[in-house]
Amino acid sequence: MQELGVEFELELVDRDKNAHKTDEYLKINPAGRIPTLVDGDFVLFETAAICLHLVDCNPAAGLAPDIATPERARFYQWLIFMTNTIQPDILMFYYHDRYTSDPDGGPFIRQAIDQRLVEWFEIIETALGEGPYFMGENYSVLDIYLLMLSRWGRFLTRPPRDMQKINNICRLLLQRPAVQQVIAREGIKGDFLGC
Ligand SMILES: N[C@@H](CCC(=O)N[C@@H](CS)C(=O)NCC(=O)O)C(=O)O
Incomplete structure (x- = not known):
């Protein structure tokens, strides 16, 4: 997201304190894994899915080749x-x-x-x-x-x-x-x- 130049807030999840296994975190990522993207009501987990979604939403950044090539x-x-x-x-x-x-x-x-x-x-x-x-x-x-x-x-x-x-x-x-x-x-x- 830093490369895309879009605004975002980074919330670090403290693995040492098992913050990724709390009820609150499991509500947004039931797998209890990091990272999770939260964009208003839209929540997405799995790093590759997040990357693909971000490149699709920001085609001008050119962080992936054109679709169907x-x-x-x-x-x-x-x-x-x-x-x-x-x-x-x-x-x-x-x-x-x-x-x-x-x-x-x-x-x-x-x-x-x-x-x-x-x-x-x-x-x-x-x-x-x-x-x-x-x-x-x-x-x-x-x-x-x-x-x-x-x-x-x-x-x-x-x-x-x-x-x-x-x-x-x-x-x-x-x-x-x-x-x-x-x-x-x-x-x-x-x-x-x-x-
Ligand atoms: N398939 C997941 C795997 C993510 C993943 O394993 N993240 C590590 C980052 S340190 C994690 O959450 N580890 C904590 C754990 O498995 O308890 C993804 O790509 O988002």
């Missing part, structure tokens, strides 16, 4: 790959204890998922062209999404920052004022892609 289809492919394949595995990496009833099993899940995540990121690295952005010359939501996942993947044995093309995109994005503003608003300090 091969580029748009490719854009969908990678957005869905990131949200549907990489992101759930990252959640498994962080919340490994949730995925086993064995009290000692969590670390084994984390270890296995670490390898799989590295392979997912390598698929993106291999598919990326000359850049400078994910889709070539045009900056898009894919770059923003990749930056977010690259931060989340910073604890992997081979983190995305070690993959040259992904690293180039992330470093480029980190120079953007909108990205810097978001990072500051979130209160994130230190190396965004590092540990």
